[in-house]
Amino acid sequence: MDIDFDEITYLKNPDSLVLKADYIQFLMTLTGPTVIDITGSDQGKCRVFTTLLHGNEPSGLIAMHRWLTANEQLPVPTTNVRFIICSVEAANISPLFSRRYLDGGKDINRCFSGDKIADCGFCQRALLIEQAIKEVNPEFLVDLHNCAGSGPAFAVTPMITPEVLSITSYFCQTLILSGLQLGALMERRFDCPMITVKCGGSNDEQSHHVAYQGLKQLTLNKQAKNFQQNRAVDIIYRPLRLELKPHTCLTYGDHDEGVTGVCIKSNIEQLNFGISRKDQMLGWLDDKGLDNFVLIDEHGNDVIRDHFSCRKNILTCAVDLRIFMATNNESIALNDCLFYVVKV
Template identity: 35%
Template sequence: MRRRFTFLHNPGEHDLAQSPEAMLSRYRGPLCIKVDGEDRSRCRALVTLLHGNEPSGLHAIWHWLRSAERPAVNLLLMIASVSAALCEPLFSHRMLPRARDLNRCFRPPFEDEQGRLAEEILTLLELHDPEAVVDMHNTSGRGPDFAVVAFDDPFHDAIAAFFTHRLVVCSLGLGALMESSSDTRPIVTVEVGGCEDPRADTIALAGLQRFAQAPRISPQHGNATPLEKLDAPLRLELRDGVTLTYADTPQRGHDVTLNPVIEHHNFGTVTVNTPLGWSDADPRQLFQARDASGLCAVRQLVQVIDGVLYPAQTLILFMITTHAGIAESDCLFYAVSADGSPISGTGPVGI
């Protein structure tokens, strides 16, 4: 198998270049950096830049490496979608044109370039056998930091608590890296905030420092603040062929217009009186959402009244995006009930 990663071991100042962007330009492809720890019998890993437009993890790695701190255990740092990040303008491309979303490629078959890169990441994790893995992202819209796990147990919680006090428990079978988590190799996705929010870089670096320096990972060594948990959220997705735009008034020629201020509701509560946007169609013709049993839950999420799109009940929304391309290829937002519990559908998926 052709090796895609360039490997650096205990890199010095010259290896890191003068900036994170200069470092990417020097190596041009995926980077795997190993830093020896005080205890070389154990390892932890951080994977980032799976999406080329989410640079906070890269910035955190670069600044942490420049500090020359020695981690408690060996630390493996992987920077993945370098080619996408380097597409002009820098950090504007989630992936290369016509390429698959890398964070949907961590399950076979690994037949295209993105799949083979995902397979190589999994192979490196298998080889180094880290006791904990963090997959660091920026959110696609404005919003606070949070973590996502496919499995809810005290060890996953402890890893998440190095970075945030919000935890989403979610296993949707999308092919994300976190879905490769296991009892012996727990993987936690961390969303540090929007890429245009300077606080995201601060949260990323502070979390990496705590993750790297902790002698042990246990519930006692994480954040002392109890985690706020949201369980089994639903994804509201567009149906094929449905057109979407964002504006502060309904737009002719589009099936759905969402108000750009919708992202202000990230991790907030919306009620049946909260306008989200506009449409004249039946929501089941526009959207799809499946609960854990595969039942359609669109009517439990949204409703249209006199051309205005509202929540169908009081909900907590998060991962709201105002990027139409991401909404079309991924989802508009995730939702749980007002108390953080799952929502159940009531009918078949088809209209």
């Protein structure tokens, strides 16, 4: 697929002819990253929502399209609103919403790093998206995603402020403070409160509802700062990513089949956001044991043995852990991570 990395389409107050009858028809009319601007009561201010940084995470697009097509039934938004739809080509590959990014391409949410832009088309696209955010000087930025596997909604932020807590509360009750440097959009500086919302599983109708309700309330809220929290928010501090070492084989199963590499229990998603107690069984390992993994802390140290243990080739928790974004999607696990983890 030929991609014009300099292309970004701007639409202003699109009507029903442009938006089509449903979000799938609308998506299929798009040829690349698309910015949609909606005029609000206070045209001197703007609130920004991004979605489809990953082509297999549709809840943000579904919520945006629902909001746009219901707009005549809703009050005028308090401020201007800018929606940015990012990885359109990946989302459009059949079957729709099946690809995180294009085959042979890059994960654009790993491309928001200035030192990579010169020789990378996807990084050039990341720069266009970054510029589309900065040019409206937003009151806040919300980046809508889905979880890699099934699980409850949560939010992630690089900095906790009262405004961040308030914005989070309109989507979910869990906020993760992350200092990880992966090249994600949320690592850039926009001089405003910003969160990434993982709305839940991509095939879960509740995830689309979470995205829509939060979006609707935040576009109509009279205050961008100092507005009342919608619910109490729990904070999780600085999770770590459990990753496989390069060229490690990965399978999923319900019992030990003696395969090379790592075999993770097929029901691993059931552990998302619960407490996994010490000695909880997670899977099976070959004779390399824990050397199949890396778990790097904020100081650059591999702390795999502080969190996990291997006894008679069985992978277990070494301490009580909270696991989230666990997935049985082999592609995501291999190319991103198996899951995130924090000590309880």
